[in-house]
Amino acid sequence: MLSIKQRQLNLRTYHLFYTGNIDGIEGTLTKNAYRNFQKYTGLSVDGIYGVNTNNKLIAVIKDLQVKLNDKGYNLAVDGMVGNATISAIRDFQTKNGLVVDEIAGTKTYEKLNSSISPSSNKYRYPVNFIAITQYYSNKHKALDLGWSNSDGGQNQSVYACYEGTVITNTYDSEAGNFIAIKHDNGDVSRYLHLNSKSSLKVGTRVQKGTFIGNMGTTGRSTGNHLHFDLTKNGSRVNPIDYLYVYNDQRVYSGSKNSVRYI
């Protein structure tokens, strides 16, 4: 559960549902904010901050952070409004001739949603047939992508998600055959359990879509899959927040609602 201060920050930034001070006190203004937020987002309106309200409040801020990132900002997608998110909103409002109030309200959302053109500077899923078999969690800070015999096949090709430089190409007993690519913005993407050692040498420059190797089950793995992780500013982030499905890629029906499309 978000702390009360964090709820207030989120609810202030999101359509100004909270209008009081960020004081961590769950008073009338805070409870009214819960109520108005619940109504706005279609939750049952009881003014009580339960699990559904908490999840929804995190989800809408994550969505806001993703939209801002689509406009060129580089926010952690954590569902919590902090200084970075507020500065991004202020900057976006300034550049787009909006009232600069640091609130993501209707006008700001209109601009954020207009002409969304996720340009070529987006990460591409590292396989062309996308079947998610394990999601990101605190215990698994990566995305597992599986396989299907009817489509990509169990050893389908693995591709670089974006241009960058190969910084690791090795084998270890946990990761199996794996490769790491450092991108020019400092992010590092890694591709584990490859079927055999990649032919790309350390120092090689790769492009988005460069073939890395084939999916496998080397190292500590119980079946053919790609364990893909992404490090941003020194921390493993949820790849789903940064990867896009490109037009030539296909998504297994079970994963369709989890992914974002270019």
Ligand SMILES: [Zn+2]
């Ligand atoms: Zn994994």
